[in-house]
Amino acid sequence: MSKTYLIIGGGQAGAQAVDTLRREGFDGRLVLAGEECELPYQRPPLSKKYLSGEMAEDRLPFRQRAFYDDHRVELLLGARAVRLDPGARRVWFADGTGMNYDRALLCLGATARRLDCAGAGLEGVHYLRNLRDASSLRAELRAGARAVIIGGGYIGLEIAATCRRLGLEATVLEMTGRILNRVVAPAVSEFFTRAHRERGVQVVCNTRVVALEGGTRVERVKCADGAGFEADLVIVGVGALPATELAASASLPLDNGIIVDEHCRSADPSIFAAGDCTNHPSLRYGTRVRLESVDNAFEQAKTAALNMLDRNAVHDRVPWFWSDQYEHKLLIVGLSAAHDECVIRADPLGAGFSVLYFKNSELIALEAVDDSKDYMAARKLIAGRNRLDPRKAQDWSRDLKDAL
Ligand SMILES: Cc1cc2nc3c(=O)[nH]c(=O)nc-3n(C[C@H](O)[C@H](O)[C@H](O)COP(=O)(O)OP(=O)(O)OC[C@H]3O[C@@H](n4cnc5c(N)ncnc54)[C@H](O)[C@@H]3O)c2cc1C
Structure with missing residues (x-):
């Protein structure tokens, strides 16, 4: 009998999953159910x-509707799944309807962390996670308006850059000592602080919003x-929390996200x-991550x-990420947390630089500012678990791979 595969969450992962399932020959019933009403779409442009x-x-959108029709993907849009019963292999939606599945894939994403201080519910306070958020924010971005951005992470900084491009005044308030504090080296934070200040953004660190x-x-x-x-x-823009309510309703183990193994399988097979x-x-870094x-x-x-x-199949990739702010591109590859040495490799003419992280001389991560060549080289070097001479790697006049 034909099987039903149900993908819940129509974002980046959900859209990719239906694509792969059909491409790899799944011939049964394929349903993509998502809370949002739009066809699955890309989120990065929402702040850019x-x-x-x-x-x-x-x-x-990743794909037009014809793609889903042609590939017999049933799109259930505007359908929020509210309860999951693994024993019965059944999902219930907010409108009271239910659906049985043979296998389910949860691609539920994350939600913007809310501010809980006094006045947080006032009009004119925005978050940015989905297209609806982006459209309502965009409608308020008028030249000359004063935008205050709470949080100096990627999303806050990308929004600040967009605000300046549109002629708004922009202030970024960051609670810690530097922007991008949790994710990049101080040199990268300094670079982006300077870039924002040069374009007229007021960047204020060590400040905590109370009301x-x-x-x-x-x-x-x-x-x-x-x-x-x-x-x-x-x-x-103060971070995001994993969407785990549905998994909680199924009593699946959670710990800052739905716990899965390297096959992306939860505790329920x-x-x-x-x-x-x-x-x-x-697997590459011997740790768990979200x-x-x-x-x-x-x-x-x-x-x-x-x-x-x-x-x-095993998920064992070296992670990478990018952020665009003004004409600058930040590219990050690998996980730097376990490093024991860190060096900076910079173009003497100031065109770009990279921060390299080593553990026992093995290159484990790199942050590249306006330097896609080093980023590309580092992807291969990190995946291949290569040891480099950090001193040679610092030398901009030679290719990174020549520091082997
Ligand atoms: C403004 C912005 C800019 C970004 N820029 C970058 C960037 O430059 N580079 C980069 O690498 N990453 C960027 N990201 C992150 C990237 O977009 C996400 O990591 C990616 O979208 C994650 O994909 P996902 O499928 O896990 O979740 P999402 O794409 O968030 O999709 C999850 C979907 O599940 C739906 N859903 C949740 N709960 C339910 C439920 N119970 N029932 C039904 N549907 C449900 C949600 O409504 C959503 O549509 C950005 C994110 C944002 C918000």
């Missing part, structure tokens, strides 16, 4: 070219040290998970889809 108006909405003030609409952001920042709109919502093993990146969602979805077809 879609937000700035340079990219139209119709360029966001948003205003009548019905936000007018001011107050910080713990008494400082106040006048605002016509506020954008909150019929339920797989992929993307931002998972806590998964990184990653929020296009690459990870794409690769895990492929692995999960193959394993839904009993192919015994």
Whole structure:
């Protein structure tokens, strides 16, 4: 009898999973159920070219509807799954309907972490996770308006860059001592702080927001040290939380994400998970991680889809990520946490630089600013577990691979 494979969550991972399942010959019933009403679409432009108006909405979807029709993918849009019963292999949706599956794949993504201080519910306070958020924010980005961005992470900084491009005043408030604090080396934080300041962004670190003030609409952001920042709109970019409620309803083990193994399988053999919502093993780094990146969602979805077809595929990729701010591109490959040495390799003419992380002389991660050549070389070197001479690697006049 024909099997039903149900993919829940129509984002990056969900879209990739249906693609792989059909490409790899799955011939049964294939359902992609997603809470959002739009066809599955790319999120990165939401803080970049879609937000700035340079990219139209119709360029966001991965595929047009004809693709799903041609590949017999039943799209259930606007369908939020609210309960999962692994014993009965059944999912219930918010409208009360249910569906049985043979195998399910959870691609539920993450949700923006909310601010919980006084005034957080005022009008003019925005978050950015989906197209609806981006469209309502875009409608308020008028030249001359004062935007206060809470959080100096990727999304906050990309929004600040877009605000400046559109002629708004922009202030970034960061709680820790430097922007991008959790994710890059101090040299990279310094570079982007300078880039933003040169373009007129006020970057304020070591400041904790305690209240948003205003009548019905936000007018001011107050910080713990008494400082106040006048605002016509506020954008909150303080991180994201994995979407795990559905997995919790099925009593699947959770720990900052749905726990899956290297085959993207959860504790229930019929339920797989992929993307931002998972806590998964990184075989390369011997640790568990939860990653929020296009690459990870794409690769895990492929692995999960193959394993839904009993192919015994293993997810063992070196992760990578990018961020665009103004004309600058930041590329990160690998996980740097376990490093014992870190060196900077910089173009003497100032065109770009990379931060290289080593463990026992093995290159384990690299952060490249405007330097895609080093990034490409590092991807191969890291995947191949190559040892380099850190001193030679520092020397910009030679190719990175020549430091072997
Ligand atoms: C503004 C922005 C900019 C970004 N820029 C970059 C970038 O430059 N580079 C990069 O590598 N990454 C970037 N990312 C991260 C990247 O987009 C995500 O890592 C990726 O989309 C994760 O894919 P996913 O499928 O796991 O989750 P998502 O793409 O978030 O998809 C999850 C989907 O599941 C749906 N869903 C959740 N719960 C349910 C439920 N119970 N029932 C039904 N549907 C449900 C959600 O509504 C959503 O549509 C960015 C993210 C954002 C928000």
